[in-house]
Amino acid sequence: MMNNFTLDQISEFIYKEAECLDDKNWTQWLDFYIDDCVFWAPAWINESTYTSNPDEELNLLYLKGKQHLVDRIYRIETGDSFASVPMDRTTHLITNIRVNARSTHQISVKSNWLVHSYGMRESQNRGGFYEFQLVSANDQIKILQKKIILIDDKLVGPIDIFHI
DSSP states (O other), X not given: OGGGOOHHHHHHHHHHHHHXXXXXXXXXXXXXXXXXXXXXXXXXXXXXXXXXXXXXXXXXXXXXXXXXXXXXXXXXXXXOOGGGSSOOEXXXXXXXXXXXXXXXXXXXXXXXXXXXXXXXXXXXXXXXXXXXXXXXXXXXXXXEEEEEEESOSSOOSOOOTTTO
8 A cells, every 4th residue: 555655765765776776786676666667768849848658759768567677687787788888887866756646556756866977988967857656566665657857858878777
């Protein structure tokens, strides 16, 4: 039941998910997601509107189902991912975590984020908003959907799951 989780527990969960990305702890990171999860970064249509239908519109990144996350991790670990070779160092900074809605089955959470990355002798900063749909599985918080909205509409360099 999702109403049992406090804002502190939800915040700690979101911080730990980001820490796993920074630590490249892929196995633990995958445990944050349920099997039918969605990991989605929509693209901008114009200055104030981003895509709203990931199945029919352009996306910066769209991974539907945990198996696609597993496949992405496999490509990262084997060096088959252009966006991940060489592997960048990252730090995720997350702020303003707030619960937007609660039901007995889901919690909608929004936060701000900034990711600093260093790779190829170059630093980059990207920022935006996270919109999480969280569910409970075996009395643990899990991610049903993570929508990553970048405030930048021009991307320099590659982008992968740990860059955002």
